[in-house]
Amino acid sequence: MxxxxxxxxxxxxxxxxxxTASSSSEEDENSEHDGTNDKNSSHEHHWGYDDQEGWSSAFQHCSGQSQSPIDIKTSKVIYDSSLPHIELDGYDLKADPTLKLQNNGHTLQLSLPNTMRIVKGFDQVYLAAQLHFHWGTIAVPGSEHTIDNIHFPAEIHVVHYNSKYTNSSEAESKPDGLAVLGAFIGIGLKDNENYEKILSALNDVSIEDSGTDIPGFNVRHLLPNNLEKFYRYKGSLTTPPCFQTVNWTLFSETVMVSRRQLAALEDTLKAGHKQLLSKNFRAAQLLHGRPVLASFTSSQSVNKDPSEIKPRVTPSxxxxxxxxxxxxxxxxxxxxxxxxxxxxxxxxxxxxxxxxxxxxxxxxxxxxxxxx
Ligand SMILES: [Zn+2]
CATH class of the missing domain: 1.20.58 (Methane Monooxygenase Hydroxylase; Chain G, domain 1)
Known part of the structure; x- marks a missing residue:
């Protein structure tokens, strides 16, 4: 007994x-459509993630000197105390009107109303267009950006366009056209109920080019709690046509979803008739001397390594x-x-x-x- x-x-x-060990090792390990609308799909129809080296033959910008994503080397980032904090407005959407969720063959994309805005943080106001995700497989973490060469399991991009332009398709080719907010997605023990508002509809968009409508919700909750700690650099769309028009903001704090939720993202969507839509991330691109700024010092770093995530508790x-x-x-x-x-x-x-x-x-x- x-x-x-x-x-x-x-x-x-x-x-x-x-x-505990398996969840942190998964976190240790570590997309597509930064374009802002569906018009791209006509001329992007034939590109794929298996042939990233070949993108530049059909899309000249893809071999430019300011491409995304990049590896962020934390020892090389430049602390800039003058970087203004991001302030969002209009992110708390009502259930009605609904939002269009689509599988466009490259990513899972949610269309956003341009009443959602970045009101502080840049010289101009930027209006939301869409958000989408990049992910891998259970064995291959699929964030696009990496921190010290480490991939996170997935990454969310919320795409905004400069309000001085009429719409996102006009803005996406302009040097100051786009501002993308990116966050890393890690694996936690609990379901993330905010992400579930999107992920619960995955089965309705499993087929390429299918779409469904989901109730509006507070999109702010898809981003990290802490928006004050971020990296900033000038880059590009991470998919053809790779326009070098994106002012990138990558938050330091990781958003957590459950293993089950990540698996749903990895295993549900199809590209073509049978192929699974996964590993939709572009390899890190060379910096070519571009500075990467940080709004915080390294001693303030949050989640530098996904395995080092700790509860945020102050001594007091x-x-x-x-x-x-x-x-x-x-x-x-x-x-x-x-x-x-x-x-x-x-x-x-x-x-x-x-x-x-x-x-x-x-x-x-x-x-x-x-x-x-
Ligand atoms: Zn993206």
């Missing part, structure tokens, strides 16, 4: 540890529930380990033969060996 209890405790602990707030749980869990672990060592030691003395069989069920063999 005591032995069963002991094994059960060890197994539970092991599962918790394995779950004392211990969070998570901290208390961690301490309690650690204490339980040590007590269990000590009692197990004592127990095994006793068991070995009383019955060395049956003890041998028991060991086969015990996962912490090194501890037993140490004891020997």
């Amino acid at each position: 005591q032995l069963e209890l002991f094994i059960t405790v060890l197994l539970i602990q092991n599962q918790v540890l394995v779950a 707030e004392g211990m969070s529930r998570g901290d208390k749980f961690a301490i309690a869990f650690g204490a339980l672990f040590i007590v269990t380990l000590l009692s197990s060592l004592i127990y095994i030691s006793k068991l070995r003395k009383t019955n060395s033969i049956s003890n041998k069989d028991t060991r086969q069920d015990v996962i912490y063999k090194p501890a037993i060996k140490d004891d020997v």
Whole structure:
């Protein structure tokens, strides 16, 4: 009876540890359509992610000197205290009117009303056009941008166009035409209910070029809580025609979705009749001397490495529930380990033969060996 209890405790602990380790290793590992409308689809019809090197033969801008995405080398970014914070307006949409969600064969894209705006952060006001995602597979993390060469599981891009232009298709070829807000998507333990407003409709758009309408919601909640820490650089659309017209903002804080939600994104959409729509990310492009600015210093860095994500608790707030749980869990672990060592030691003395069989069920063999 005591032995069963002991094994059960060890197994539970092991599962918790394995779950934690696998989720952080997935996070350790690490798109398409930065264009703003569907008009591109006619002349972009034949490009694909398997032939990225070939894009520039049909789209000359793709071999330019200011292409996106890029790898952000945190040791090389330039802290700029004068970078104004982003301020959003009109992001909290009503359920009605609905929003168009589409599988365009390159990405999952949600059309946005131009009442959503970036009102501070740039010289002009930028109006929203659409948002979309880039992702990989369960084995290949699929963010477009990387931090110190590390991919995140996925990335969201919210595309805005300069309000001095009539619409996004006019703006996308202009040097100051576009501002894209990007955020990395990581794997957390819980479903993200805000992302679920989009992901719950995935089955309705599994076929290429299909679309559905979903109720409006607060799009702000798809972005990180902290919009003050970001990287900024001048780049391009990450898909043909690769116009070098994007003022990029990449938030430092990662947005978390559950493993199940990410898997739904990775495994539901089709490109063509049978091919799965996945790994829709472009490789990192050369900087060619472009500066990458940061609105924060490296000591303030948030989620530099996705495996290092920690609860945001300031010392004045004392211990969070998570901290208390961690301490309690650690204490339980040590007590269990000590009692197990004592127990095994006793068991070995009383019955060395049956003890041998028991060991086969015990996962912490090194501890037993140490004891020997
Ligand atoms: Zn994109």
